[in-house]
Amino acid sequence: MEVLPPKKSVNQKVNLPFLEKAGVELYIKREDLLHRHISGNKYRKLFYNLMQARREGHHTLLTFGGAFSNHIAATAYAVRLAGMKSIGVIRGDELGKDLQKTLKENPTLRFAVAQGMQLHFVSRRNYRKKTEPSFREHLHDLFGDFYWVPEGGTNHLAVKGAAEILTQNDQTFDVITCAVGTGGTIAGLINASFPHQQIFGFPALKENYLENNIKKYTAKTNWQLIRDYHLGGFAKVSPELIRFINDFHARTNILLDPVYTAKMMMGLQNMIKKGFFQRGTKILAIHTGGLQGIDGMNIHLKKKGLPLIRTAFYQD
Numbered sequence: 001m002e003v004l005p006p007k008k009s010v011n012q013k014v015n016l017p018f019l020e021k022a023g024v025e026l027y028i029k030r031e032d033l034l035h036r037h038i039s040g041n042k043y044r045k046l047f048y049n050l051m052q053a054r055r056e057g058h059h060t061l062l063t064f065g066g067a068f069s070n071h072i073a074a075t076a077y078a079v080r081l082a083g084m085k086s087i088g089v090i091r092g093d094e095l096g097k098d099l100q101k102t103l104k105e106n107p108t109l110r111f112a113v114a115q116g117m118q119l120h121f122v123s124r125r126n127y128r129k130k131t132e133p134s135f136r137e138h139l140h141d142l143f144g145d146f147y148w149v150p151e152g153g154t155n156h157l158a159v160k161g162a163a164e165i166l167t168q169n170d171q172t173f174d175v176i177t178c179a180v181g182t183g184g185t186i187a188g189l190i191n192a193s194f195p196h197q198q199i200f201g202f203p204a205l206k207e208n209y210l211e212n213n214i215k216k217y218t219a220k221t222n223w224q225l226i227r228d229y230h231l232g233g234f235a236k237v238s239p240e241l242i243r244f245i246n247d248f249h250a251r252t253n254i255l256l257d258p259v260y261t262a263k264m265m266m267g268l269q270n271m272i273k274k275g276f277f278q279r280g281t282k283i284l285a286i287h288t289g290g291l292q293g294i295d296g297m298n299i300h301l302k303k304k305g306l307p308l309i310r311t312a313f314y315q316d
């Protein structure tokens with residue numbers, strides 16, 4: 001089976017009063033529309049890894065993620081398309097105790113299993129050791145040979161793939177923004193950026209090691225992280241964020257995900273409103289996808305009695 005390269009995506013202009021008021025132009029690169037199941041940046045990060053795994057003669061790809069991970073869902077699907085087998089090492093051994101119940105309650109893992117991914121649940125404590133050689137050996141004892149892709153899919157080949165998000169035509173932008181998880185995507189964008197461009201990353205988690213992670217993959221310095229919009233940490237949400245997603249969706253017909261892209265857009269909107277950008281600035285915000293996570297988030301929101309994310313306009 002062939003591993004197909006991701007396509008180019010379109011830049012969609014956003015017209016909203018706060019942009020006009022600030023004299024700023026905003027476009028959204030619709031990476032979320034690249035593929036129904038292999039969300040935005042995840043396929044770009046997997047593509048060269050799948051080629052490499054194939055070249056090295058592997059039949060299995062093993063990777064890591066949390067129970068609602070976009071990376072796990074995308075990998076399960078992409079690896080099946082590539083004609084290989086996938087193993088997902090999942091954080092939280094309690095989820096493995098009653099697998100049927102877990103799959104019933106968790107749309108992400110249910111999807112992964114439906115694509116043929118084999119799940120291996122580990123305790124949070126062991127999950128933290130996932131990059132240690134002894135843990136890797138343990139996994140080889142369990143599963144034999146495999147091609148190893150780290151959590152979130154970030155490695156050199158992933159950064160190479162992420163660089164292809166930007167095209168020559170994107171030279172006209174002054175500013176590029178994206179959500180940041182492990183930093184692989186922004187590193188690719190930085191590498192592909194033009195010297196006059198400034199890249200702003202919006203971390204979805206509050207950890208401080210991100211900067212160093214990004215510096216592992218790029219020597220350029222035309223970037224910075226805006227740390228004010230993670231809302232307390234990874235996958236933490238507030239009623240304001242949910243309202244923002246629903247409102248932005250209603251006004252632009254663009255659905256954002258609650259973990260990554262909505263936090264970026266809320267932050268960007270705030271910065272624009274506060275006059276952070278000069279009049280005439282042209283901004284390109286990358287919609288990195290992640291919409292598969294909405295179903296799982298809505299289950300959580302419902303339990304908490306919070307407003308839900310409306311997906312009604314969202315058509316695949």
Ligand SMILES: *Cc1c(COP(=O)(O)O)cnc(C)c1O
Pocket residue numbers: 039040041042070071152154179180181182183184185186257260261288289290291
């Ligand atoms: C994984 C993910 C990110 C973060 O990408 P990194 O390369 O890990 O920084 C951003 N947005 C979405 C929607 C994602 O799924």
